[in-house]
Amino acid sequence: MIRKHGIKLTSVAILIAVLVAWEVLPTALDVPRFIIPTLSDSLAELQRMWANEGLLGHILSTALYTVLGFLIGSLLGAVMGYLLGMSKFWEKVLSPYILALQIAPKVAFAPLFIMWFGYNSMPKLLVTVLIVFFPVLVNVLQAMRTVDRDLVNLARAYNLTRLGIFWKVEMPSTVPNLMAGLRIASTLAVIGVTVGELVGGNTGLGYLISYGGGQANAAMVFNAIILLTVIGFLLYVVLERIEERVLHYLPKAHQ
Template sequence: MADTSTQIQAGAPEASSGATGKGGKMANPMRGALSAMGSATEIAAILAVGVVVLAAWEFLPPALDVPRYIIPTFSDCMAEFGRMWQRDNLLYHFGSTLIASVIGFVLGGLLGAASGYLLGLSKLWERVLSPYILGLQIAPKVAFAPLFIMWFGYNSIPKLLVTVLVVFFPILVNVLQSMKTVDRDLVNLARVYSMSRLTIFRKIEVPSSLPNLFAGLRIGATLAVIGVTVGELVGGNTGLGFLITYGEGQANTAMVFNAIILLTVIGILLYFAVAAAEKRVLHYLVREEH
């Protein structure tokens, strides 16, 4: 995609595409080979760093006489992982946290986007509500977790609510911002074509806002895991957050380590799911080649 664009832009505006296409074909294999070489060394370097870190984790703590309950080694964690899988129903806790993250993210995202678009459509409501939105945005949402437990009890509702709340604001703010910065000339063009307010919203404003919406969703994806974790830390008896408090109570540091690693895995999965969706939806944006 990027290659075709450079080919066309490089050619004079009136030049036949055949000539420019040919030039592009000649240049491409070389550039491809160079980038492949670059990425091969890069991958090797990335793997090497990983191996060094794992080796340091495995051998440094025993060498420095750091006890296992402070820093368990990599192999300790792997052994504990196997034990947790068999004895502590790890898959169940992992699945519980994963599902709560996804549901909280989707709900928070939908609510945030819907609110952003609604406020974007009404200047008056946006002005009236924006001081409160700012206030709520600054408030530490995770601090609401104990409150939600007091209200709804030790079930999955509090952790879902915290997640929805933390995901909601960055998406709302991003969408609202994009609605305020839609190109007025595009809107005027649509008006000259006698398009209704709703059609303009659907055909101009929503597509214009998609890059901002995805920026918000990416932030939301990483925050969702934090929301669920805090909800599980504060109360309940399921999920990786619960395993952290459980492991802490037993001075099982390896269990805490494993839970943190798995939480990170969930965060990465969510983030890459959003990034993949973004790449599909926003395929028309020019990407910088580095």
């Protein structure tokens, strides 16, 4: 209990130290505010962005597409992972292509998507879906390959159908890996949306970064980055909570 308290206290102390350094150091070292704005500069800019730039709309847009892209991408990745996991043949046939697509830098597709779909929300959604898809797919596929053969045999001996074995043995066995994949994917989703917004479009925090950058408004860029981090962080925390609930049956490593 004391230990837990200590962790929290130290963590908060570090935050305060960083914030103080941020406020004091740039002025002390004579760094101009368009290079590194201080904490109070950034807060003032945040207020201005809220009032004049329609910040709330940008935040909501980015958050919406992060969540939407994450949901669609991980759903597709999981479904594909399970389908390939059920068929050795297709897994072998498709694995080189999957590997190639996984290696290809997904963010580089953004300009293509803009050429194809125009300056709307479609490109950023697609980049996010694409970037989220692979870690989920790979994790699910890996888990499907390593399902305990004896458990499957037991289910077979109990006359379960192929589909029954999937729903009652394979699918639940893969949930820990699926959740790990989702956690990785949640952090990537923010990157996907940001890239989509940076490259094209006129809404979202990614747009504010390129807009602020163009105006040499470093405080705006700082604020947008922090808000993007907060969005990703919240998504991650929600997933962690869900994981705790879903995987309650795993013994805790430390208690």
